Amino acid sequence: MTVPTLAKHTGSGEPDLATSDGTTRVDERVRLRRLGPGDGIPGGILLGPALLLAFWAIGSATGFIDERTLSAPWTVVETARDLWADGRLQDGLVTSATRVALGLGLGIAVGLVLALVAGLSRTGEAVIDGPVQVKRSIPSLALIPLLILWFGIGEEMKVYTIALGVLVPIYIHTHNGLRTIDSRYAELAETIGVGRVAFVRQVVIPGAMPGFLLGLRFAVTSALLALVVVEQINATSGIGYMITLASSYGQTDVIIVGLVVYAILGLVADGVVRLIGRKVLTWRRTLES
Amino acid sequence: MATHAGELTQEAVRVEGLHRSFNKTGGVLNGLDLEIAPGEFVALIGRSGSGKSTLLRALAGLDRGVDGWGRISVPDKVSMVFQDSRLLPWRRVLDNVVLGLGGRDAKDRGRKALAEVGLAGRERAWAHQLSGGEAQRAALARSLVRDPQLLLADEPFGALDALTRLNMHTLLRELCERHRPSVLLVTHDVDEAIVLADRVIVLDGGVIQSDVRIDLGSRRDPADPRFAALRRQLLNALGVDLDADGLVRDPDPDDLASDRPDRSRGVDRKAAS
Numbered sequence: 232m233t234v235p236t237l238a239k240h241t242g243s244g245e246p247d248l249a250t251s252d253g254t255t256r257v258d259e260r261v262r263l264r265r266l267g268p269g270d271g272i273p274g275g276i277l278l279g280p281a282l283l284l285a286f287w288a289i290g291s292a293t294g295f296i297d298e299r300t301l302s303a304p305w306t307v308v309e310t311a312r313d314l315w316a317d318g319r320l321q322d323g324l325v326t327s328a329t330r331v332a333l334g335l336g337l338g339i340a341v342g343l344v345l346a347l348v349a350g351l352s353r354t355g356e357a358v359i360d361g362p363v364q365v366k367r368s369i370p371s372l373a374l375i376p377l378l379i380l381w382f383g384i385g386e387e388m389k390v391y392t393i394a395l396g397v398l399v400p401i402y403i404h405t406h407n408g409l410r411t412i413d414s415r416y417a418e419l420a421e422t423i424g425v426g427r428v429a430f431v432r433q434v435v436i437p438g439a440m441p442g443f444l445l446g447l448r449f450a451v452t453s454a455l456l457a458l459v460v461v462e463q464i465n466a467t468s469g470i471g472y473m474i475t476l477a478s479s480y481g482q483t484d485v486i487i488v489g490l491v492v493y494a495i496l497g498l499v500a501d502g503v504v505r506l507i508g509r510k511v512l513t514w515r516r517t518l519e520s
Numbered sequence: 521m522a523t524h525a526g527e528l529t530q531e532a533v534r535v536e537g538l539h540r541s542f543n544k545t546g547g548v549l550n551g552l553d554l555e556i557a558p559g560e561f562v563a564l565i566g567r568s569g570s571g572k573s574t575l576l577r578a579l580a581g582l583d584r585g586v587d588g589w590g591r592i593s594v595p596d597k598v599s600m601v602f603q604d605s606r607l608l609p610w611r612r613v614l615d616n617v618v619l620g621l622g623g624r625d626a627k628d629r630g631r632k633a634l635a636e637v638g639l640a641g642r643e644r645a646w647a648h649q650l651s652g653g654e655a656q657r658a659a660l661a662r663s664l665v666r667d668p669q670l671l672l673a674d675e676p677f678g679a680l681d682a683l684t685r686l687n688m689h690t691l692l693r694e695l696c697e698r699h700r701p702s703v704l705l706v707t708h709d710v711d712e713a714i715v716l717a718d719r720v721i722v723l724d725g726g727v728i729q730s731d732v733r734i735d736l737g738s739r740r741d742p743a744d745p746r747f748a749a750l751r752r753q754l755l756n757a758l759g760v761d762l763d764a765d766g767l768v769r770d771p772d773p774d775d776l777a778s779d780r781p782d783r784s785r786g787v788d789r790k791a792a793s
Contacts, residue, residue, distance in 0.1 A: 415606055422580050422600035423666060425620030433619055437610040514610045514646045 302484035310484040311491075319473065324492055326469040327458060330386070331496065334393025335454050339447070341394065342401030349402075350409030350439070351431070363402050371396035371453070372460050384465040393457040400449035408442020409435065441515065444508045451500045459493065531593075532558040532670055532702040533579065538590030540574050540583065540726075548574045549588065550726035558669070559700040563713035566723035567758060572706045573674060575723070576600075579704065580672050595669035595702070601676045605655035607647035607662075614643035617662045633661040637691060653684035657691065664699060671696075673705040677712065689715055710754050714747060715740050722757040730757045 272278070284304065290296035291303035302310070314320040345363065348355035375392055382388040412435065420430045462471020470489050477485035533556035541547040548571045556562050566572050577583045578592060580600045607616045618630035634640060637657040642650065650658060656676060663671060676692075677685045693716060696703055707713050713720045714734055722730045732754060736746060752762050763769040 415602070415604070416608060418582060419600075419602070419606040420620065422582065422598070422672075423620065423662065429620040433611065433615075434608065437608070440610070512610075514612075514648075 299481065300483070302487060306484045307487045307491075310482075311488045314473075314485070314488060320488070320492070323468065323470045323473045323489075324496075327462065327471065327492075328496065330389050330461070330469065331393060331454050331458050331500070333390045334457065335397055335450065337390065338394035338397025338450060338454070339401050342398040342446070342450075343405060343443070345398075346402045346405035346409065346439075346443075350406050351435070360406070363399065366395070367399050367403065371399075371457060375461070375464070379465075389458075389461040389466075392461050393454050396453040396457040397450040400453060401443070401446045404446030404449070405439055405443040408439035408445075411442070412438035440511055444504065444511065447504050447507075448501065451497075451504055455493065455497050455500070531555040532560070532595055533704070534591070534593040535575075535579070536591040538575070538578065538588070538592065540571070540578060540586055540588035540590075542586065547588075547726050549578070549590075551590070552723075552727055554721070554728065556670075556702045556704060558702055561696055561703040561716060561718045562705070563717035563720045564704060564706045564723060565708065565710060565713050565720060565754065565758065566729075568708075570723040571726045572723055576672050576674050576704065576706050579670070597666060597668045598670045598672065599663035599666050599668035599701075600672040600674070601656075601659050601663050603675045603678045605647070605650075605652075605659040607650070607655055607658055609647050611647070612643065613639065613645050613647065613650065613658050616647060617658060617665055619662065621665065629665050630661070633665040634658070636664065636695065637661045651684075652680055653688060656680065656688065660692070660695065664695060667699070668701045671701045671703045673703065675706055675708065678708070685712070692716065710751055710758070711742060713754070714750050715742075720750075720754060722754060724757075724759075730754075732757075 287296070287301070288304050291298075291301070296303075298306075311320065345359050349359040349363075350356070371392060374395060375388075378388045378392055378395075382391060416434050416438070417430070420434055425433070459471060462469045463475055466472040466475070470492050474486050474489035477483075477489070533554065535552060535554040538549050538552040538554075539547055540549040548569075552571070552575065554575075564572050564575065574583070574586075578586075578588075579594055580598060582600075607613070608619070611619065614627065614630050614634065617633055618626045621630070631640075631643060634643060637660050639654060639657055639661065642654065642658075647655060647658075659676070677688050680688060689712065703717075705713075705716060714736070717734055720732045720734060721728050722732070732750065734740075734750060736744065736750075741747060742751075755762060761769045
């Protein structure tokens, strides 16, 4: 079979591929599709959400979706504008974001310190690793009743609950990253006379960084999960409070606005982690490409 | 390690009665004595399990926890090159070369060392972007930038292709002539030992079995009859018997067996029937 010439052959050889009418016979083997799923569709990731949005809009307009079950998209947009105008949305967002940030910060700091101590000394590992593994088997959310008894129902309890959920993935993945650093690098550092501080800075920390960043992505997810839960018990502020309140009044539009804000929080947090990863793991990116 | 007061030794390296063993049954090194003069290039060959790497690791101070005794005296500045380059994947080439070096001029010295091994312009590359030969040259630069008095090399060219290896031989010879460190190079390649070294030591059963001086001058041609004679002598010392054509006479069935387990089984069956 013949197809129009797509690219000229660079060499003058292989005359059998060129036919008299100036077209090129393409080797059948080249035309065989690879076994993979093929090339990506530009902007393909938006296709699914767009279809879903269209279904929602058309369903609401035609009355197929009852207003009491799910408000129309334009009602949600209007509600969001109203909530923004009277400041309730910003207040809730700031409160919720502060809780996540504090919980994440505390959990990351504690998890990192524990991982470094356990990773750099056998004694540290013996003391720390056991308790953290025990903690791992207890979901952080199961500790809420105890945390309420200890810290009350205020902000403290909320931040500690989030921090407890964050600590575990940070510790597990950073510790694993530390332990899987090739021991040959330690040997090398010894033979060329690298000191302890330089060893930790040049070998240990960058070597454990991929593990830490993986842990961070899990940590962000569990922080948001914990946020949603703690905001629905005894909260008087925050996005979760706004949602709970709307639920008792049957305001699906407000609930949707709250969910969108949660989604944005999650996306932003994940984006930040990815960005950090890209900056820090340049060497890995070049390895993958 | 300091030399003893009043007993100024000429040697850069002095090993006396070195014993090392990994278990109770037998020693890997059994009372080994070795001296290396400053600036001398010594190649160490021997069958696998003869203790080459154990000796090298003892000199590098990498054998903590291994049983043994004996005296080792090495210079203060010792540097080691491994079979793999051991460049840190998360550091660029230049940062790998100056790893752990202090001082404001460290980077400049690193750049100079890289230029010396022919890697000028690759300072910002990541380790995995280098070819095998380039990575090994960067590892050499990492050692040289520390001005070692003793350079230990554990089969540094073992993983390279033949052509790259020849280039690396020339480079290593040049670098050693310029910087004059004492060198102890472990290799399994007799030709490599003859091409590079001033002295070739054959290790067997944990002691030095023979110690051969290579007096071939700076031009070392494998076609030279003296080169061939040395080659034959060293191979003999390794237990390989060559006939007049340079082929192995009576190949050792144990050696073949260790190379090809499947074929040796076939031979056994035939012998049994």
